[in-house]
Amino acid sequence: MSTRLPTRIALFLTLLICNLAMAEEVAKPDAAKSDATVSYWNDIRPIFQVHCQGCHQPAKPGGEYVMTNFESLKSGGETGDPAIIVGDPEASLLMEYITPTDGAAMMPKDKPPLADADLEKIGLWIEQGAKDDTPDSARQKYDQDNPPVYSAAPVLTAIQFSPDGRYLAVGGYHEVLIHQVERLLAGEPSLTARLIGMSERIESVAFSPDGARLAVAGGSPGRLGEVQVWKIDDFSLDFSVPVTYDTIYGISWSPDGKLIGFGCPDNTVRALKAEDGEQVLFNGAHNDWVLDTVFSAKSTYIVTVSRDRSMKLIEVGTERFIDNITSITPGALKGGLNGVDRHPTEDQLLIGGADGVPKIYRMFREKARKIGDDFNLIRKFPALPGRIFDVEFSKNAERIVAGSSFNGTGYVSVSNVGDGKLIAEMKGIPSAIFAVAFSADGKWVASGGFSGDVFLHDAETGELQRQFVPFTQGDKVVADASTSATDP
Ligand code: HEC
Incomplete structure (x- = not known):
């Protein structure tokens, strides 16, 4: 399965370069777009949220792997291998798990593989350094070991x-x-x-x-x-x-x-x-x-x-x-x-x-x-x-x-x-x-x-x-x- 990955990224990069070359002559905004870095918060997190976090969160860590916290997202789960190796999608366990072979991938478990565009984004984000741009106010702080601390009672609706x-x-x-x-x-x-x-x-x-x-x-x-x-x-x-x-x-x-x-x-x-x-x-x-x-x-x-x-x-x-x-x-x-x-x-x-x-x-x-x-x-x-x-x-x-x-x-x-x-x-x-x-x-x-x-x-x-x-x-x-x- 890992053999398909470099091809995919190479193809993506080739397209990117072509795009850039063309964009130079035609339109500037396009060039800026293809050049842009992939944002974890805006581009990657929504993918993980929809397809992964239901099974990979503190209250339910499938394979001992928690994806709602950035440290554990990188460090991985029960296999003991780091899920993400910064700069190297090919060597990252996470990419291996989500990259399909013959139309099927290990993750998301028992579901169809991620869309090609999502796989490309995740690969590119890891290649660009797998940076965390989560706003401080939005960090997931609470789990069973770190329960919420109240200074005032929240509105009760349930x-x-x-x-x-x-x-x-x-x-x-x-x-x-x-x-x-x-x-x-x-x-x-x-x-x-x-x-x-x-x-x-x-x-x-x-x-x-x-x-x-x-x-x-x-x-x-x-x-x-x-x-x-x-x-x-x-x-x-x-x-x-x-x-x-x-x-x-x-x-x-x-x-x-x-x-x-x-x-x-x-x-x-x-x-x-x-x-x-x-x-x-x-x-x-x-x-x-x-x-x-x-x-x-x-x-x-x-x-x-x-x-x-x-x-x-x-x-x-x-x-x-x-x-x-x-x-x-x-x-x-x-x-x-x-x-x-x-x-x-x-x-x-x-x-x-x-x-x-x-x-x-x-x-x-x-x-x-x-x-x-x-x-x-x-x-x-x-x-x-x-x-x-x-x-x-x-x-x-x-x-x-x-x-x-x-x-x-x-x-x-x-x-x-x-x-x-x-x-x-x-x-x-x-x-x-x-x-x-x-x-x-x-x-x-x-x-x-x-x-x-x-x-x-x-x-x-x-x-x-x-x-x-x-x-x-x-x-x-x-x-x-x-x-x-x-x-x-
Ligand atoms: C339906 C539940 C479920 C979903 C959805 C799911 N996983 Fe998993 N995941 C598991 C379970 C359970 C394991 C433990 C191994 C196994 O049972 O296959 C696991 C293991 C893993 C591992 C191995 C961790 C380690 O180091 O042992 C990775 C990486 C992983 N999942 C990534 C993902 C990603 C990325 C997504 C979303 C694209 C995802 N998973 C979606 C249930 C799920």
Whole structure:
């Protein structure tokens, strides 16, 4: 395989020289372009991010090889050979692994080889000295041995209880924090695991229906969107899949546990196979960011809500847009939709958005659409002040919870599904509320938002039970985490 490499580079150089010669006579800008040095940050990192880093990061170092940190990217993994020999692509293990022979390459593992243009860029970058031009602000600093250290609580947008009621998962900075619910309620130190991954921001978390895994949607703005899937038994990363170049939202599992759906700021909804992360659904029917997703009871449809104010029904098998579930008549819509959840057993959808009114819709139209109708609407609940950012059904389907924000103050309400009546109101929460969740037994509602605090309220009385910062042990800041971060 290494014999093909010099030929490739020689050819590239020949072309480059021809180009330069021609460019001299014709146009200057071209010459400047072909002459340019290859930038790691702008040219090489995006290739590694898409094709390699999912399997070569601190939380999942395939072959003991970490590619998210420049030192280890160069030094290599379990073979003991340096991955990159500066100035010498031919002798570099990395080039050997990615250069195809007879159409197949060792890396990316079990995937088609990189495009020729990418191989050429990587070769040229190594030849030019394999320089690191990563901006300081963007360096990957955190892993299990160097956990994030907090000086202020990050905005909280993701919170979920595990189906067995044991754990509460909360999105932090660069990590998901796992608390043990029993200890939390007993006022004991409850932080039991820190799932530290590549993404700076955690936007959404969802336990698999069997509770064995946790799917995470997040990213680093303008750079990376990522789906992480963690195993709950040992809190290890099962896999990570980079998607798009921006933070992603609204992750959900299909009830059969086979698919993971999420929304993207490129207005698409996508779904991956939960087994290995292969993308199996891509739909661009929305015309603004897709903020939340949920599957139908039989896992054959995915429903999406968006800043474009609509809720859409998409068929999984064909990836086709089927219907707008909410009315799309101008005037009927009031601002974007932020959250959607499905009735635990039926194809009914709970939504919340800018109008502050939680509503339940039927998923499948039973009558042909008439202009201006909102036929699928089943029930409206009492309005919350401001905008709703998240909604959820209780597991027994008897209650709904919604969380909103009005002028920076948070509001959470629990209502009865049967008659739409208000059960409990949590008013005047000192933080905009962006995420809400019912505990498995329906007794508690957890919420959080701008302040970064987690609020735990009694779902019947609305009484505040606990308030804590998720990266602390209940109330106390995790001291050992900050020491290990400064002293690896
Ligand atoms: C699906 C997971 C996966 C992807 C994607 C992947 N790798 Fe790997 N890589 C592995 C595993 C696992 C090993 C250990 C050897 C093996 O199992 O083949 C490995 C080994 C390596 C090694 C050898 C390291 C050493 O010194 O032992 C290199 C170099 C490497 N990969 C480079 C890459 C590059 C470059 C990409 C992207 C173009 C990539 N890999 C994509 C899983 C992956």
